[in-house]
Amino acid sequence: MTEKAVSIQDMSRIHLIFGDFDNNINIIQKEYKVSIFTRDDEIRIKGDENAVDNAEQVIKTLISTVEKGETPTEQSVRYAISMTNEGKGEEVQTLTADCICVSHTGKPIKAKTVGQSKYVNSIKKNTIVFGVGPAGTGKTYLAVALAVRAFKAHEVQRIILTRPAVEAGEKLGFLPGDLQNKVDPYLRPLYDALFDMMGSEAFQRNMERGCIEVAPLAYMRGRTLDDSFIILDEAQNTTPEQMKMFLTRLGFNSKMVITGDITQIDLPDSKRSGLVEATKILKNIEDIAINRFTEKDVVRHRLVQDIVRAYEQYNERKKS
Numbered sequence: 001m002t003e004k005a006v007s008i009q010d011m012s013r014i015h016l017i018f019g020d021f022d023n024n025i026n027i028i029q030k031e032y033k034v035s036i037f038t039r040d041d042e043i044r045i046k047g048d049e050n051a052v053d054n055a056e057q058v059i060k061t062l063i064s065t066v067e068k069g070e071t072p073t074e075q076s077v078r079y080a081i082s083m084t085n086e087g088k089g090e091e092v093q094t095l096t097a098d099c100i101c102v103s104h105t106g107k108p109i110k111a112k113t114v115g116q117s118k119y120v121n122s123i124k125k126n127t128i129v130f131g132v133g134p135a136g137t138g139k140t141y142l143a144v145a146l147a148v149r150a151f152k153a154h155e156v157q158r159i160i161l162t163r164p165a166v167e168a169g170e171k172l173g174f175l176p177g178d179l180q181n182k183v184d185p186y187l188r189p190l191y192d193a194l195f196d197m198m199g200s201e202a203f204q205r206n207m208e209r210g211c212i213e214v215a216p217l218a219y220m221r222g223r224t225l226d227d228s229f230i231i232l233d234e235a236q237n238t239t240p241e242q243m244k245m246f247l248t249r250l251g252f253n254s255k256m257v258i259t260g261d262i263t264q265i266d267l268p269d270s271k272r273s274g275l276v277e278a279t280k281i282l283k284n285i286e287d288i289a290i291n292r293f294t295e296k297d298v299v300r301h302r303l304v305q306d307i308v309r310a311y312e313q314y315n316e317r318k319k320s
Contacts, residue, residue, distance in 0.1 A: 002049040004056050005042040008063070014038060016066045017059070024062060024077045028055050031081050054081075057089035064093045075299060079113060082296050088114070100142065101149040104199030109145045115297035116142060122289040123257055128250070130235075130279055131259040133293025134308040139259035140233050144193040146257075147229040156229045156254070157211065161190040163233040164217045164242065187214050190233060217242060226251035235260035235275040237267055243274025263311065 008014060018025045025036050032055045034047030043059055045052045061080040062072045083092045091114050099108040100120065111117040116138050123129045123146050131139040147159045191214060194203050206212040217238065232238070232246055235258045243258075250256055260275045267273060282288050295308040 001046065002052045003044060003046045004052050005039075005044050006056060006059050006063070008038075008041050008043060011041055013066050014043075016071055017043070017062045019072065019074075019077075023074060024072055027074065027077050028058050028081065031055075054084050054089075057084045061089060061092050076112065079296060083114070100145040101152070101197060103196050104202070105196075109142075109197075111142065112138070112299050113297045115291070115293050116299075119291040119293070120146065122291050123255070126287050126289040127254075128247070128256045128282075128288045129258070130275070130282075130288075130290040131257065131293065132262060132275065132279060132290065133297060134261055134263065134295055136298040136304045136308075137293035138297070138299055139293065140189065140231065141193050143231045143257040143259060144190070145197060147231060148194070148197040150229050150255070151211070157227040158213065158225075158229070159194075159206075159211070160213045160215075160225060160228050160230045161187070161194070161233065162215055162217050162220055162231070162246075163187060163190065164235075164237045187216070190214050190231075217246060220246055220249050223249055224251045225249050225254055228254045230254060230256045232256070232258045233260075235278075236262050236265045236273050238274035239267070239271055240274045240277045243278045247278070263315070 008017075028034070029036055032047060032051035034045050034051050034055045036043060036045050036055065036059070038044070045055045045059070047055070058077070058080045061084070062077065065072045065076060080089065080092050083089055095111070095114055095117055099110055101109055103109060111120045115133075119129070119131055119139070120142055123143065131137075131143065133139060144159075144161070147156075147161075150156045151159050191203075194212065194214070198206070203212065207214075217232065228251065230249070235243065237260075238246070246258075247256070258275065258278070262273065262276055265273050279290050283290055295312065298304050298308060
């Protein structure tokens with residue numbers, strides 16, 4: 001049996017570390033089968049040596065989070081545990097939480113995982129960035145946040161959001177309305193992200209001025225996009241020809257972010273995914289970065305991580 005102590009500089013914040021009803025500490029105790037309690041200005045951990053070491057690392061991560069002015073959540077505690085179990089606990093502690101932008105409700109938008117932080121830095125440093133990974137990892141949301149930041153800083157004159165209108169079970173022709181009505185459901189996640197960042201009034205105003213464009217990928221053909229921040233979402237559903245067409249739209253002083261999840265390809269079986277092919281062809285080109293997310297970068301409900309992991313394991317078993 002081993003016992004370790006972690007010093008706390010400001011005991012007035014101990015409730016943030018422990019969480020409501022000690023929820024954060026209960027998660028750590030259950031994971032590592034340790035006892036955690038406070039004594040004087042210390043958090044003490046008692047249990048098996050390896051378990052105590054891991055629990056200490058997670059608690060230090062929570063303290064680091066509080067010192068940055070943030071409140072640990074159940075999701076962030078479980079993320080710290082998963083990274084610690086992989087020997088990457090110190091990476092989480094050094095995770096910079098710079099605010100990308102502020103939503104119209106005043107909420108600061110930041111990278112919440114190591115994978116997200118690397119993705120944000122890649123977008124800042126490179127002209128073309130691929131974000132590939134499962135649902136809920138913030139691929140599109142963070143890209144839109146960076147686009148809004150660049151637009152507000154007058155680094156670009158336009159934000160262009162696009163995605164392929166590929167049916168996932170339905171046929172466009174049977175949907176009601178004109179062409180715009182038919183494709184709007186496919187573009188809804190992009191509208192939602194912009195509404196969140198800018199508010200509906202600013203969004204509509206900039207749409208009317210032509211500073212923001214949300215359109216199906218087919219509308220990009222034949223254009224050269226200068227002074228723009230361009231995001232291609234759901235890129236796993238592009239064909240190689242569509243992907244090449246999109247990438248060659250890049251103009252001067254522009255930035256492109258391409259996001260997608262290669263486990264959710266809705267193309268007919270005979271069609272190859274342009275995203276899969278592009279990441280192979282372009283992987284060694286300077287100023288193009290490819291970021292891959294895992295289920296650990298999922299920032300939605302805890303069950304989303306479990307679902308993604310279960311599907312990955314199922315697909316691995318099928319292959320073998």
